[in-house]
Amino acid sequence: xxxxxxxxxxxxxxxxxxxxxxxxxxxxxxxxxxxxxxxxxxxxxxxxxxxxxxxxxxxxxxxxxxxxxxxxxxxxxxxxxxxxxxxxxx
Numbered sequence: 001x002x003x004x005x006x007x008x009x010x011x012x013x014x015x016x017x018x019x020x021x022x023x024x025x026x027x028x029x030x031x032x033x034x035x036x037x038x039x040x041x042x043x044x045x046x047x048x049x050x051x052x053x054x055x056x057x058x059x060x061x062x063x064x065x066x067x068x069x070x071x072x073x074x075x076x077x078x079x080x081x082x083x084x085x086x087x088x089x090x
Contacts (some may be wrong), residue, residue, distance in 0.1 A: 001079040002050040003032075008042040008060050010070035017042050018088045020064040021056070028052040031083035035090065047079055 008017070013036050021034040021044055030048035037043050044060070046053045063069045 001047065001081070002053040003045065003047040003077045003079040004053055004057065005075045005077060006044045006046065006057060006060060007037075007073040008044070008063070008069060009040075009072070010063075011066075011068040012042045012063060013040060015066035016064045017067050020067075021060065022086055022088050024056055024059050025086040028056055030056055031086055033083070033087045033089050035088070045083075047081070047083060 018034045018036065021042070025032065025034075025046065028048065030046050030052055032045040032047050034042060034044040046056050057072060057074055060072050061069055
């Protein structure tokens with residue numbers, strides 16, 4: 001199991017980024033959340049199998065078609081299995 005906090009910079013709000021992340025997370029069996037931040041970034045917590053989490057981080061580097069990702073900051077944390085599904089937070 002692996003857990004990461006990701007902060008995605010660039011043109012990532014109002015382009016379907018959160019739904020893009022949620023859809024990919026659910027396909028990969030990842031739990032956690034994604035939300036827009038006041039500073040214009042998107043923040044997320046991903047928890048799941050190591051390969052799946054790594055794959056989702058790579059997908060975030062591309063984003064949906066309208067996004068322009070500048071960088072993705074990733075911090076690894078200990079998995080705590082606190083989530084049952086993947087949510088889009090407000």
